[in-house]
Each structure stands twice: as C-alpha cells, then as structure tokens.
Amino acid sequence: MKINHLIPAIALLASAAYSLNAHAASPSSTNDIVAVASGAGNFTTLVTAIKAAGLVETLQGPGPFTVFAPTDAAFAKLPKGTLEELLKPENKAKLAGILTYHVVPGKVMAADVKTMMAKTVNGEQLDIKVTDGVVTVNNAQVTKTDVPASNGVIHVIDSVLMPK
Numbered sequence: 050m051k052i053n054h055l056i057p058a059i060a061l062l063a064s065a066a067y068s069l070n071a072h073a074a075s076p077s078s079t080n081d082i083v084a085v086a087s088g089a090g091n092f093t094t095l096v097t098a099i100k101a102a103g104l105v106e107t108l109q110g111p112g113p114f115t116v117f118a119p120t121d122a123a124f125a126k127l128p129k130g131t132l133e134e135l136l137k138p139e140n141k142a143k144l145a146g147i148l149t150y151h152v153v154p155g156k157v158m159a160a161d162v163k164t165m166m167a168k169t170v171n172g173e174q175l176d177i178k179v180t181d182g183v184v185t186v187n188n189a190q191v192t193k194t195d196v197p198a199s200n201g202v203i204h205v206i207d208s209v210l211m212p213k
Contacts, residue, residue: 082108082116085198091205094124094132101136102145112200113156117175117186119209127209146171150212156201159184159194173212186210 083105086092095118099105108114124132135144149171157167162184166174175186184191189208196203 080197080199082112082114082198082201082203084109085196085203086116086118089196091120091122092118094121095119098124098132098136098144098148101138102141102148104145104148108152108200110200113154114170114201115153115155115157116201116203117151117153117189117191117206117210118196118203119151119189119206120192123189123206123208146212147209150175150210151206158202159191159204171212175210 083096083099086099087096099108108116134140135147150169150173152170153167153175154170162177162179164178164180167177169175178185184194184204186204186206187210189206189210191204192207193205196205
C-alpha cells in the first residue's frame with residue numbers, strides 16, 4: 050500500500066477516535082452526578098453514603114445540582130466511628146441531612162462563585178468564601194472545580210461539611 054493511501058486512512062481513524070473521546074467526555078444522561086462520582090475513583094465513601102441515605106434517585110434526577118463532594122480522604126478525617134455510625138440504617142435521615150448539606154440547587158460553575166451564603170437542599174446555609182483565588186465552603190477547601198455531570202456540576206472538597 051502506498052503512503053498517500055495511508056494518510057487519509059490515518060486521518061479518518063484519528064477523527065473517529067477524537068469523536069469517540071469527545072462523546073465519552075461530554076455529559077449525557079448516563080453521566081449524572083452519581084455516575085460521575087462512582088467513576089471518579091476517589092468518591093467511594095461518598096457513593097456508599099449516597100446509597101445508604103437513599104439519595105441515588107434524587108441525585109440522578111434532572112437537577113441541576115451543584116455538589117460539593119468530599120473525597121475518601123475527607124471522610125477519613127472524620128472522628129473514629131462517625132462514618133460507621135452514620136451508615137447504620139437507623140441513621141438514614143441524619144446521613145441524608147448531612148449529604149444534602151453538600152448540595153446547592155442549580156448549576157454554579159467556578160467562574161460564577163463569589164463570597165456568599167448559599168442555601169443548600171437541606172435548607173441550611175453554606176458560607177462560601179473566595180480569598181486570593183482560593184475557594185472555601187465553610188472550613189473545607191475546594192480542591193478541584195467544574196467536574197461536569199449531565200444534571201449539574203461537582204466541586205471537590207477536602208473535608209466533610211457538617212450542618213449545624
């Protein structure tokens with residue numbers, strides 16, 4: 050096969066690969082908040098808690114939602130026994146209250162964040178501050194922003210937020 054026949058074939062393959070990658074990266078109905086968190090690898094505890102609290106269906110709903118998502122390392126910072134206690138079936142309502150404290154109605158991208166109080170899905174307020182380009186939510190620092198989902202956006206935080 051001559052080289053000038055290979056160039057169009059390589060270009061076609063590259064184009065198809067780019068199209069597949071672009072499609073996989075774009076949010077779709079299968080890339081809701083729960084699916085994105087499940088696939089990320091560092092939200093195992095959060096996903097377990099979402100399931101235990103009965104919030105999977107809610108967070109797979111149309112939204113849009115802004116979720117301040119604590120990582121597994123953030124959950125590991127909780128006092129010993131706290132997580133195990135919260136995951137018990139008899140504490141489902143308390144766990145749901147804590148998790149919905151991490152969710153703000155609407156889709157708020159990092160570029161739109163400013164120092165403000167934001168009402169959460171559980172009805173309480175989050176204290177969001179922007180100082181020298183660093184965003185904190187209550188005492189948690191936002192470590193990664195604008196993780197897209199089909200029904201909102203995830204901002205990664207380094208601590209679990211506890212309602213008052």
